[in-house]
Amino acid sequence: MSVPELAPRRTVWGVVAVWIVSALAGVAIGVFVPEPWRAAWLTVALGGILALAFGVQLWYGRSHEFIFRVAASVLGAMIIMAVISAGFGLAAIIPG
Structure with a gap:
């Protein structure tokens, strides 16, 4: 039988790191x-x-x-990459 962890590591930081x-x-x-x-390349990433x-x-x-x-x-x-992709897409269609 395994012993439960007294103070388990916070797993939120792993999600935020990704x-x-x-x-x-x-x-x-x-x-x-x-x-x-x-x-x-966004798909590969x-x-x-x-x-x-x-x-x-x-x-x-x-x-x-x-x-x-x-x-x-x-x-x-996926949401973060979609927002960044939308930003670059909008920047591509704006004449400049």
Whole structure:
């Protein structure tokens, strides 16, 4: 029988870390990737974010609400990347 943790680690920071990485990846893709290839690279980055979310949550070593934390990480990352992508899309159609 395992002994319960007296003060388990906070798992919120793992979710927030994945969100920060997704924001950095979205900005990097928007800045460094040519406009016709941005959507493809955002899809690739989201796949990497999914793998990162699994890795971070496995590293915590807690099975309680594992799927919920991974889903929150990936859904938040997808929303962040969508907002960044929309920003770059709007910037592309504005004449300047």
